[in-house]
Amino acid sequence: MSSLQAPAKRSLSELALIANELRQDVIREVFAAKSGHPGGSLSAADIMSALWFSGAMTYNASDQADHSHDRFFLSKGHAAPVLYAVFHQLGWISDEDIPTLRHLGSKLQGHPDCHALEGLEICSGSLGQGLSVSAGVALGLQIDDREAAPADKRRVYCVLGDGEMQEGSNWEAMMFAVHHGLDNLVALLDLNNLQIDGHVTDVCSLGDIDAKFTAFGWSVRRVNGHDIQALIDALEWAKGQLGAGRPSVIICETVKGKGVSFMEDQVGWHGKAPNAEQTDVALAELAAEHDRLEKEANNG
Secondary structure, three states, X not given: OOOOOOOXXXXXXXXXXXXXXXXXXXXXXXXXXXXXXXHHHHHOHHHHHHHHHOOOOOXXXXXXXXXXXXXXXXXXXXXXXXXXHHHHHHOOXXXXXXXXXXXXXXXXXXXXXXOOOOOOOOOOOOOOOHHHHHHHHHHHHHHHOXXXXXXXXXXXXXXXXXXXXXXXXXXXXXXXXXXXXXXXXXXXXXXXXXXXXXXXXXXXOOOOHHHHHHHHOXXXXXXXXXXXXXXXXXXXXXXXXXXXXXXXXXXXXOOOXXXXXXXXXXXXXXXXXXXXXHHHHHHHHHHHHHHHHXXXXXXX
């Protein structure tokens, strides 16, 4: 592995502020593009803050082209705005890049494009493929790290959408991961119960998804996907599964459009950009929440 500059481990209050700032970037990106997917990006902001900035995942913060540590895959690639917002926090993209989402020649394509932007493992966004790729990479790392000490074994993290769990390829990947004992694989399911056509429970219900993962042989934990402490605890739990011989999934109960009142649990905001007036309202709400979180942190 290359020399690692680990990301700074942030406090709980800092992680809440980062999640808020990720949401602000999402709104700015999608407004500037006049298209995109705000709802599922906003629902995943707390998950991304906890995963990338709590110290749970190991990566080289000073070199986005370094793929020698833990690996991250955004299977729900239409939520690219929140991943780009993470890269903005890390300094991997600039302030000037944020309003170029979906513009011709931009690094910030509508779905992650590893040819356009360093730091991405693959191009993603064709739903139902991310978990399969993640399982394959986890198997490769498992083989490579066979002689490594437990603390040096690398993990693979994959963020999934609940709508894409209707894809049969995910269920094949679930079987594959258990068959190969991929205890270095951690899936995070963004369970916001909305997809492009409506509520997931109405379009094609996943049923008891916890029981289904369990039946396939996965270790399962369900959390409030907007409770950052609960997410951190779950990520630590998942790290503790190394050696158990089975993959782990954290099922994150979330609200699509979280943080912007008029977008929350509204299917119309799956793939629609706000207009100028709506953007002003959204950013004002998020700025007010940022101020509240800062005051809370200072008083704490």
